[in-house]
Amino acid sequence: xxxxxxxxxxxxxxxxxxxxxxxxAVKQDKNVTWTSSYGAEMRGGTASCSVxxxxxxxxxxxxxxxxxxxxxxxxxxxxxxxxxxxxxxxIVNSSLVKKENYPDNVNVWKIAATDLANEQGxxxxxxxxxxxxxxxATGMMEKDFFIEQMNAYFEKxxxxxxANAVSIERGYELAEKV
Amino acid sequence: xxxxxxxxxxxxxxxxxxxxAGCRFYAGYPITPQSEILEYMAAHMKEWGGTFIQGENExxxxxxxxxxxxAGARCMSSSSGPGYDLKQEGISYLSSYNLPAVxxxxxxxxxxxxxxxxxxxxYWEAVRGGGHGxxxxxxxxxxxxxxxAKLTYEAFDLAEKYRxxxxxxxxxxxSQMVEQCTLPEAKEHDINKFDWTLTETKKKEDKKNKVTNxxxxxxxxxxxxxMREKFKTMFExxxxxxxxxxxxxxxILVAYGISSRVCKTAVREARKKGLKLGLIRPISVWPxxxxxFENIPDHVKGYVTVEMSLSSQMGEDILLACKHQRPLYGYxxxxxxxxxxxxxxYCEKILAGEIEAMxxx
Numbered sequence: 001x002x003x004x005x006x007x008x009x010x011x012x013x014x015x016x017x018x019x020x021x022x023x024x025a026v027k028q029d030k031n032v033t034w035t036s037s038y039g040a041e042m043r044g045g046t047a048s049c050s051v052x053x054x055x056x057x058x059x060x061x062x063x064x065x066x067x068x069x070x071x072x073x074x075x076x077x078x079x080x081x082x083x084x085x086x087x088x089x090x091i092v093n094s095s096l097v098k099k100e101n102y103p104d105n106v107n108v109w110k111i112a113a114t115d116l117a118n119e120q121g122x123x124x125x126x127x128x129x130x131x132x133x134x135x136x137a138t139g140m141m142e143k144d145f146f147i148e149q150m151n152a153y154f155e156k157x158x159x160x161x162x163a164n165a166v167s168i169e170r171g172y173e174l175a176e177k178v
Numbered sequence: 179x180x181x182x183x184x185x186x187x188x189x190x191x192x193x194x195x196x197x198x199a200g201c202r203f204y205a206g207y208p209i210t211p212q213s214e215i216l217e218y219m220a221a222h223m224k225e226w227g228g229t230f231i232q233g234e235n236e237x238x239x240x241x242x243x244x245x246x247x248x249a250g251a252r253c254m255s256s257s258s259g260p261g262y263d264l265k266q267e268g269i270s271y272l273s274s275y276n277l278p279a280v281x282x283x284x285x286x287x288x289x290x291x292x293x294x295x296x297x298x299x300x301y302w303e304a305v306r307g308g309g310h311g312x313x314x315x316x317x318x319x320x321x322x323x324x325x326x327a328k329l330t331y332e333a334f335d336l337a338e339k340y341r342x343x344x345x346x347x348x349x350x351x352x353s354q355m356v357e358q359c360t361l362p363e364a365k366e367h368d369i370n371k372f373d374w375t376l377t378e379t380k381k382k383e384d385k386k387n388k389v390t391n392x393x394x395x396x397x398x399x400x401x402x403x404x405m406r407e408k409f410k411t412m413f414e415x416x417x418x419x420x421x422x423x424x425x426x427x428x429x430i431l432v433a434y435g436i437s438s439r440v441c442k443t444a445v446r447e448a449r450k451k452g453l454k455l456g457l458i459r460p461i462s463v464w465p466x467x468x469x470x471f472e473n474i475p476d477h478v479k480g481y482v483t484v485e486m487s488l489s490s491q492m493g494e495d496i497l498l499a500c501k502h503q504r505p506l507y508g509y510x511x512x513x514x515x516x517x518x519x520x521x522x523x524y525c526e527k528i529l530a531g532e533i534e535a536m537x538x539x
Contacts, residue, residue: 019356022185026358032185034356059443061355064517 001055002140003063005080006130007048008072008093013127017070018049020131024141024149025053033061046076053140068138070130071097072113081106091133091175093126108178109137111171120170122163132171143172183360188326188353191361192282192346193218195327196254199334200367201280202228203246203253205239209261210294211350212284216256236261240268247277248389250375252334252367256282258350259292262300269343270309274391278337278344280330281315285349285435287486287513296350296436297513299487304347305464305495314409315343316416317464319434323357329461331362338372340412347463349486351436351515412465419467420459423449426477427456429507429525432496433484434460437516441484444518448525455525463492471499480505480535482525488512493538505535 004021006014015036022032036049052058066084071077072093081103084090089107092099095114102108113129122128128150135146147165154160186194193215196204204219216232223230229246233239239255246253257265262283272279283304287297308315316336318329326348333344370377379386393401423445424430431441438459448455454477458470481504483493490508497506509516509524527533 019185022356026183026185032356032358034185035351035354057442058357058439059446060440060515060518061351061357062440062515062517064519 002053002067002138003065004051004053004068004070005048005063005066005083006051006070006072007046007076007080008126009075010047012047012072013124014047014070014072015049017127017131018051020150020153021051021134022053023153024146027145027149028141030054031056031058033058035061046079048076048080068134070134072126072130073097074099089137091130091137093130102178107137109133109175110178111175113171116170116174117167120163120167122167125163125167128164128167129171132168132173133175135168136172136175137177143168183358185356186323186359187214187356188320188323188348189214189284190218191323191326191359192256192330192348193222195330195362196280196334197222197226197228198362198364199252199331200365201252201254201334202226202367202369203243203251204228204255205231205233205242205246205253206255206257207233207236207239207261209258211286211296211353212256212258212261212282212348214353215282215284236264237267240265243268243279244271244275244277247272247279248275248376250369250372250377252280254280254282256284258284259286259288259300260290262303266307266309268309269307269315270311270313272343273308273313273315274311274393275389276341276392277389278334278341280333280337280344280346282330282346282348284353285347287350293513294350295513296515297486298349298435298437299485299491299512301347301463301485301487301491304345308343312405313343314412314464315345316340316412316462317345317347318418318461319347319463320352321435321438321459321461322352323355323359325461326352327359327361334367336416340408341374342408342412347435349435414465416462417465417467417469418461419470420457420461421470422457422459423454424456424458426454428454428477428479429482429528430456430458430478430480431482431484431521431525432458432460432492434463434492437484437486440516440518440521444521444525447518448522451522453522453525453529455522460492463495466495466499468499471496474500474503478504480507480528482507482509482528484509484516484521486511486513486515490536490538493536497538506538507533508536
């Protein structure tokens with residue numbers, strides 16, 4: 001069971017990252033829900049989606065306490081950090097989230113997702129680097145399985161791109177626990 | 179295409195299930211948060227050999243359904259908020275002609291423009307509304323993407339069984355959520371299967387049906403008793419609901435749609451703390467599942483209606499169903515999705531005698 005929020009600004013691919021996550025999770029025979037904020041927040045503010053992954057029937061699809069937060073920018077980090085459970089996991093895009101101190105009652109992982117995506121020449125893969133770090137930090141899914149299912153997801157959409165697997169591998173390798 | 183489990187949005191599941199049920203005519207007009215139904219129909223209706231029309235407005239789109247339904251086609255329209263208001267006249271006419279049709283109302287919160295996000299404050303409009311005159315529509319309220327598909331698929335059968343309008347009452351949360359869904363088997367509907375539809379006449383002696391107000395053709399007394407009989411049969415036959423942990427519950431939450439999902443979490447979490455909550459989840463909101471409130475056991479101290487509305491809209495139905503034998507409390511969150519923690523705290527206060535029963539206005 002994991003209650004997850006992925007958040008950033010529009011264009012960083014947070015909604016897609018959430019969809020990839022649930023597509024992999026259903027292949028592990030989990031129940032999943034995905035909800036996004038589609039109101040006024042979409043116009044320039046924080047874009048976010050909530051993902052619930054569970055062995056049980058899922059009640060509310062809107063988690064109020066988080067096991068995992070993926071923060072792709074600083075406003076998202078500030079907004080959702082208070083929702084993270086004691087002992088929960090926070091994965092920050094350290095290219096944009098530059099805090100001097102992080103709380104010690106949660107496990108914080110850093111990945112310079114935006115910089116790494118730019119270096120790879122895959123500027124839109126910030127979200128995929130974050131997922132690589134997610135796989136490493138949570139251990140919820142096996143890396144090769146994740147890549148295989150992610151590729152299957154994109155294949156269904158007719159958007160096969162070998163850069164994605166590279167981003168997962170690199171994100172996994174370079175994610176650092178604070 | 180066979181049955182398969184797939185990840186979909188609630189809106190997409192409604193559209194796909196309608197196509198699989200043999201819906202071959204859809205007319206509508208875009209409005210958030212139901213637009214994906216229209217978009218899905220626009221993208222896929224052609225593959226099924228049917229007709230998709232985005233009308234010039236809601237009223238025109240709705241009126242097109244009379245024609246399609248009169249010809250015997252399985253037909254559907256969908257809308258939200260102010261757009262759904264404009265469908266009321268059409269629902270009244272369909273009802274007066276005793277025509278089967280499926281209409282989807284994806285509730286968004288607020289009066290007037292309101293919000294484009296989820297709400298449950300159009301319950302009265304869906305359950306009591308449907309324009310002028312005396313009629314009842316069967317109203318089904320899905321609480322998951324899977325149920326969006328299941329109930330829509332079934333809605334077409336129900337509509338034809340009673341020659342009646344069936345409404346799918348969804349909300350902005352269920353409609354936008356992605357979840358697993360088992361899609362039903364695709365079937366073809368025979369447009370000529372009924373003896374009452376308008377058909378092509380080739381020879382002079384061919385039967386010519388007229389589709390008009392039934393009271394004009396069969397006479398008012400026959401029409402009145404037929405309609406009364408139909409309301410009663412639908413009421414007695416079509417009540418649907420789900421119960422969760424009601425066997426020993428001290429307080430029973432009553433909720434449909436998105437609020438019922440939150441209630442399921444609340445029941446589970448409350449029981450970990452020793453607080454015995456249960457849930458009655460109406461699946462049909464008309465007919466309201468009154469059978470779920472018969473023979474109320476002594477351990478039930480009251481009912482708590484959980485709704486995203488300003489005033490309790492469903493509360494009236496609960497009081498009628500339990501015949502005022504228990505107090506009714508209201509956890510009404512307006513434009514906010516209720517949270518399980520707040521709801522549990524509210525229930526603790528009820529049991530501690532700190533909250534008075536709600537008066538339904």
